[in-house]
Amino acid sequence: MQKKKDNFLEKIVKKNYNTELENVLEKKYFEENTKSILLSIMYKIETAYKDYKQVKRNVETKEEFIENLIEDIQRNCESIKLVKLHSKEDDILGDRTFLIEKKAKKIICYPIERKLLYAIAKISKNDEIIKDKYYIINKTLSNLINIGKDIETVEPLRDFNGYSWTTISGEIESLEYNLIYQNLRIILGYKFLNKWIRNTEYIIDYMELLKNKLEELYGNEVKEKIIEYLEKISILLEMKYNKNAKEKILQEKIKNEEKLDKILDNAKFVQELTEKKKALTKQIKKIDETLNNDSLLQSEYEKRNEDLPLEEKIFSMRILSKIMAEERESKIKKIEKLNDLLNPQKFIEYKKLLERKEEKLKVAQIKDIQKEIEKCIIKFQEIFLKAFITKVEKANSKQEIEDLIYEYRYYNLLQIKDKIEIKDEEKLKDKLKETTNILLRKAEELKVLNQLSKDEEKNYQILKNIFETRSINLNELYIKIVRENEKYYLQIFDENAFEEKIELKLFEQASKEEIPMKLNKKVKIFN
Numbered sequence: 051m052q053k054k055k056d057n058f059l060e061k062i063v064k065k066n067y068n069t070e071l072e073n074v075l076e077k078k079y080f081e082e083n084t085k086s087i088l089l090s091i092m093y094k095i096e097t098a099y100k101d102y103k104q105v106k107r108n109v110e111t112k113e114e115f116i117e118n119l120i121e122d123i124q125r126n127c128e129s130i131k132l133v134k135l136h137s138k139e140d141d142i143l144g145d146r147t148f149l150i151e152k153k154a155k156k157i158i159c160y161p162i163e164r165k166l167l168y169a170i171a172k173i174s175k176n177d178e179i180i181k182d183k184y185y186i187i188n189k190t191l192s193n194l195i196n197i198g199k200d201i202e203t204v205e206p207l208r209d210f211n212g213y214s215w216t217t218i219s220g221e222i223e224s225l226e227y228n229l230i231y232q233n234l235r236i237i238l239g240y241k242f243l244n245k246w247i248r249n250t251e252y253i254i255d256y257m258e259l260l261k262n263k264l265e266e267l268y269g270n271e272v273k274e275k276i277i278e279y280l281e282k283i284s285i286l287l288e289m290k291y292n293k294n295a296k297e298k299i300l301q302e303k304i305k306n307e308e309k310l311d312k313i314l315d316n317a318k319f320v321q322e323l324t325e326k327k328k329a330l331t332k333q334i335k336k337i338d339e340t341l342n343n344d345s346l347l348q349s350e351y352e353k354r355n356e357d358l359p360l361e362e363k364i365f366s367m368r369i370l371s372k373i374m375a376e377e378r379e380s381k382i383k384k385i386e387k388l389n390d391l392l393n394p395q396k397f398i399e400y401k402k403l404l405e406r407k408e409e410k411l412k413v414a415q416i417k418d419i420q421k422e423i424e425k426c427i428i429k430f431q432e433i434f435l436k437a438f439i440t441k442v443e444k445a446n447s448k449q450e451i452e453d454l455i456y457e458y459r460y461y462n463l464l465q466i467k468d469k470i471e472i473k474d475e476e477k478l479k480d481k482l483k484e485t486t487n488i489l490l491r492k493a494e495e496l497k498v499l500n501q502l503s504k505d506e507e508k509n510y511q512i513l514k515n516i517f518e519t520r521s522i523n524l525n526e527l528y529i530k531i532v533r534e535n536e537k538y539y540l541q542i543f544d545e546n547a548f549e550e551k552i553e554l555k556l557f558e559q560a561s562k563e564e565i566p567m568k569l570n571k572k573v574k575i576f577n
Contacts, residue, residue: 067116068092074124083161084130088123091163091207092116098210101522105215106460107453109240115206118248119167122174128155135160152177164204168223171203172196179246184257185407186299190284191257197224198231199247215520219465226287226423229464230280233434236457237276237441238263268437276437279430285413286423296414303411310404313397323388330381330388337378341371350374427466428477435481442489451489451498452576456524458489459517473518486514497577502529503566511556512540512566516575519550528572531557531565538565543572 071092075085099112110118133139139158143149148159148169157169175196180188201223209217222228235243242263246256264273289296313319340346351370355363364370390396416422438458445451462473462482472478487506490513493499503509512531516524521544528543531554538557542550557565567573 067096067120071120071123074120078123078127078130080130081132084132087132087161087163087166088130091167092119094163094211095119095206097212098206101212101215102206102210104522105210105456107456108235110244119170119203122170126155126174127157127170130157130159130166132161132166133158164208164221167207168200168204171200175200175247176249179249180257181252181255186302186410187257187281187284190288191281193288194227194230194280194284195234195243195247197227198234199243201228202231202235215522217463217465219468222465224287224291225465225467226283226427229427229466230283230430232461232464233430234280236461237267237434237437268440272433272437272440275433276430279426279433281410282413283423283426283430285410286416286419286426289413290419290423296419299411299414303408303414306404306407306411310401310408313401313404320392323391327385327388330385334378334381334385337374337381341374347371424467428475431466431472431475431478432481435478435485439485439488442485442492445492446496448496448498451493451496452525454489455493455498455516458485459519459524462517463520483510483514486510486517499575500573500577502573505566508556508566511554513575515540515542515550515552519544525576527575529567529575530572531567531569533569 068089071089075088078085080088095116096112099115103109103112109115131139133143142158143160147162147165148157150157150169150173152173155173157166157173159166159169176192177196178188178192179195180192182188184191208221209215219225231243238260242259246259249256261273261277264276268276285299289299312322340350347367347370351364351367354370358364364373391400413422438454438461442451442454445454462471464472466472466475473482475482487510490499490509491506494501499513501509502512512529515529516527519527519542521527521542523544526545530541530543532539532541538554538560540552540554542552562569
């Protein structure tokens with residue numbers, strides 16, 4: 051009776067959301083094929099989201115996801131143009147599958163559902179979600195988090211169809227961005243990241259909040275390592291995917307080195323600052339004289355307009371006065387900064403700032419960027435697993451452990467390289483085994499999983515397989531050990547349907563008495 055009631059409520063929710071989207075689309079000048087594909091996206095997300103949430107656990111509710119999507123279409127999409135392949139309009143896209151113009155709130159896209167959903171997610175993001183004071187990473191880390199979230203937004207549509215879960219690496223825009231974002235989601239929680247990404251109050255310093263949260267949850271050592279590698283990976287990925295980024299970073303490095311060289315010669319540095327102050331003071335005096343003399347102001351007005359194109363011309367002396375007043379204020383602020391640098395304490399802070407910049411800019415010298423990215427990502431996974439172990443150790447309820455089992459299974463099946471999943475990464479083999487055993491022990495201690503053997507290695511060899519299956523509902527898994535041709539095999543069943551068959555090489559020389567389970571008998575994994 052309850053199941054029928056739940057199904058009825060689901061139908062009402064589905065109908066309401068379709069109606070809500072249709073109401074939004076009625077106010078848009080979209081072509082019918084655009085409206086049709088958007089309604090199709092909505093239907094498929096509603097169909098798949100239950101399995102998506104079951105698999106990942108730590109994600110927003112279906113209602114939150116859909117409400118955000120409808121809001122993004124309403125606020126950020128004034129024009130959506132679908133372009134057919136090999137049509138006259140095809141040239142607009144070039145080698146891209148979509149194009150967005152944020153200011154015009156315009157999307158041009160092939161009629162591919164996952165690409166259109168990705169474009170909607172992308173056009174709805176703030177380009178920078180990190181304050182300017184965080185040199186370089188205000189752009190590179192903003193990109194990492196935004197792109198990671200864009201990829202995740204497409205996931206319910208891309209990987210779930212209402213009855214199965216399949217991930218094709220070629221359909222993921224970037225394996226690296228996706229992996230790092232999913233690492234952050236698991237250790238920070240989706241709520242923190244969603245608030246950060248959708249934040250409209252730029253006054254909030256989320257980098258500071260990130261550091262505080264990491265330290266609170268995992269301690270100072272883990273926090274420092276996560277921040278270090280997160281920043282480095284974000285810069286490396288920017289250099290990989292943005293052709294102009296490496297050259298810009300190299301130029302920044304040269305400028306920064308020049309500044310460092312100058313401040314090492316303290317006398318020369320002070321002299322240079324003093325000369326800059328004198329020049330600025332002279333410029334301010336000239337502005338004051340011009341603003342207080344109509345003849346000089348008229349002359350300045352004519353002089354400036356001579357060199358300006360029509361669309362940039364100054365149309366009145368009143369506007370010129372305002373421009374010059376702003377210029378004056380800007381120069382006063384520059385003098386204040388120079389005065390700060392002449393203060394010994396401020397000078398030391400400035401030197402440390404340049405040194406910190408230099409440390410971040412070192413990546414520009416790396417010749418093999420891809421090799422360095424792969425190296426840093428492995429290091430990041432080791433730190434992530436250390437943080438995940440802390441989560442396991444702190445968990446004290448059955449629900450927490452069950453959620454962690456699902457999250458860890460999802461993590462194991464993330465792709466770290468093309469067609470290589472985390473579980474198959476040789477460099478992480480030992481750390482993964484350690485993490486798996488700690489999670490299994492905690493799950494058995496809290497009676498979430500059945501202990502199949504008191505021998506930890508045998509228990510591991512059997513139960514590690516639940517972290518490698520794409521069966522959506524792990525709670526319904528059964529296992530059975532069979533013997534064929536003198537070899538032992540583990541069979542995994544999902545709701546009585548045969549899923550997988552894995553050879554148990556550890557048991558090759560074992561007698562029947564040493565096998566932890568009765569042969570040919572199905573055993574439920576979860577209590």
